[in-house]
Amino acid sequence: MFTGIVETTGEVRDVHEAESxxxxxxTTDLSGLEHGDSIAVDGTCLTVEETGETIELFCSAETLARTTLSAVESGDALNLERPLAADGRLDGHFVQGHVDATAELVDVEQVGEDWVFTFSLPDGVAHYVVEKGSITVDGISLTVAELDEDRFSVAVIPTTYKLTTMNELAPGDGVNIEVDVIAKYVERLLDGHR
Incomplete structure (x- = not known):
């Protein structure tokens, strides 16, 4: 379980295609990572396979089919977060690291010191998204500022813009989206009562 409060960004040193x-x-400045640890990488829960000068992460075919990690290349920056400790503070919202869909950045506009990012809203997850509700974009816990049928906007404060990969996104870029898991549980609980 994660919170969507990105700890740092890491840089892709290299990528190796594997059969599966x-x-x-x-490369990362996160200390204390060990073999077998979970880590959220652009909002995708992965397992640390090796540590040293870099951390090695394996992405299965399923992960590659559902996330933007299929397109990362050497030099790309990625948002990183270690799991929430049981006695830790929940500053963002409950994030599983189970990406629901990918979306595309449609527009970005600076408004005063903040930025407004507008993303496409995939059909399969649109009914879980509510205005002023939580959503995870590339592992970042954000609040839905505006919601339309096929897109949503989030306001990004200067700290988030500076400390995450949001400052590198341009229209047309893909992002990983995870909707609030509570909405999915509510839907499941109500299924038998409709």
Missing amino acids: GRRIHV
């Missing part, structure tokens, strides 16, 4: 997926080597 892809291995990504990432």
Whole structure:
């Protein structure tokens, strides 16, 4: 379980295609990572396979089919977050690291010191998204500022813009989206009562 409060960004050192997926080597300043640890990488829960000068992460075919990690290349920056400790503070919202869909950045506009990012809203997840509700974009816990049928906007404060990969996104770029898991549980609970 994660919070969507990105700790740092890492840089892709290299990528190796494997028969059943892809291995990504990432440089990071996160300390204490060990073999077998979970880590959220652009909002995708992965397992640290090796540590050292870089951390090695394996992306299965399923992960590659559902996330933007299929397109990362050497030099790309990725948002990183370690799991929430049981006695830790929940500053963002409950994030599983289970990407629901990918979306595309439609527009970005600076408004005063903040930025407004508008993303496409995939059909399969649109009914889980509500205005002023939580959504995860590339592992970042954000609040839906505006919602239309096929897109949503989020306001990004200067700290988030500076400390995450949001400052590198341009219209047309793909992002990983995870909707609020509570909405999915509510839907499931109500299924038998409709």
